[in-house]
Amino acid sequence: MQISGRNKLKGRVTSVIPGTVTAEVEVDIGGGNRVAGVITRRSLDEMGIKNGDEITALIKATSVMFIKE
Amino acid sequence: MQISGRNKLKGRVTSVIPGTVTAEVEVDIGGGNRVAGVITRRSLDEMGIKNGDEITALIKATSVMFIKE
Amino acid sequence: MQISGRNKLKGRVTSVIPGTVTAEVEVDIGGGNRVAGVITRRSLDEMGIKNGDEITALIKATSVMFIKE
Amino acid sequence: MQISGRNKLKGRVTSVIPGTVTAEVEVDIGGGNRVAGVITRRSLDEMGIKNGDEITALIKATSVMFIKE
């Protein structure tokens, strides 16, 4: 299976904050980096995401900006 | 200066593809990960982004999905 | 494999417009509906998407708005 | 009135989950497909969206990804 979303960052869940409609999931992707995402509460429950799980963050290239100092 | 975009991934530019309206920039963020982003051509030119530059990918948490195998 | 993106709309590719950086793909999802998406040209090439292919449009719930008349 | 958002999927509301800041709305768009969206709670209230309403999901083409098996 192939997904057009260009960025797939594999990691381990370090934090889950469940809300009524949405939920925040934070993942340690290595190299000192963490990625936080907000998904629907329903997806969180259906996928059973919890601390320590191995999951992959998926990010579409058009959602990425850049900062230059 | 603080930005609400939760994900800031520092890296080095490995590829730039300039188009008429948009441009693709790919960054090596360490840990074996690369992040590709599509920005406007005008931003690319104004920021003078080129191979080897140190830049930071900025991603809003609501743009992040998760895959679980 | 599970993806947190809530909307998966299966269909058949009816049109592909390749550009330098991005590409537009249009899919007939049945029920008289078509879905158009803009992905990177690199994803188009790597996935080898062409007219007639069976593919699934994936849309994160936070990207969906509603219109009421 | 014309909107640049390319995807307009007409349907009937099958579920509403109101939260403090956001709300989830699910719509049956026919052909066996449902589309879920997360909007602000304020938009939900101002538009008075409820089960059974006829509404149209609006999705910008740059928010659409594709999966190929």
Place this chain on the structure above:
Amino acid sequence: MQISGRNKLKGRVTSVIPGTVTAEVEVDIGGGNRVAGVITRRSLDEMGIKNGDEITALIKATSVMFIKE
């Protein structure tokens, strides 16, 4: 007609850059502010957007970040 997208900024088109797949449109919304958007080339052509047109920028609240100095 009501749209859940919370931000509607009315203005006048000051620049159009057409590409193969996408197009950039810039709008003067008053108060010294300009808003640039990237839409599909097909939407640009179908809507016949050109310099001087009165149009409204539509932005979903989940796409807005904040910077504080």
Place this chain on the structure above:
Amino acid sequence: MQISGRNKLKGRVTSVIPGTVTAEVEVDIGGGNRVAGVITRRSLDEMGIKNGDEITALIKATSVMFIKE
């Protein structure tokens, strides 16, 4: 510091709605316009955003649609 996000709209916070996972912030950007954004609750707290603060809304051009009457 330069950010590729093309739209930076400076204003003053007129309303904050904190939720468990997300928060809504509304900003008066002048010229009779307001911009509402949904960010994570954690960003709201870390940045200490409150009524009356001077902040800048940041919007990526690929998130902007247009309406023409």
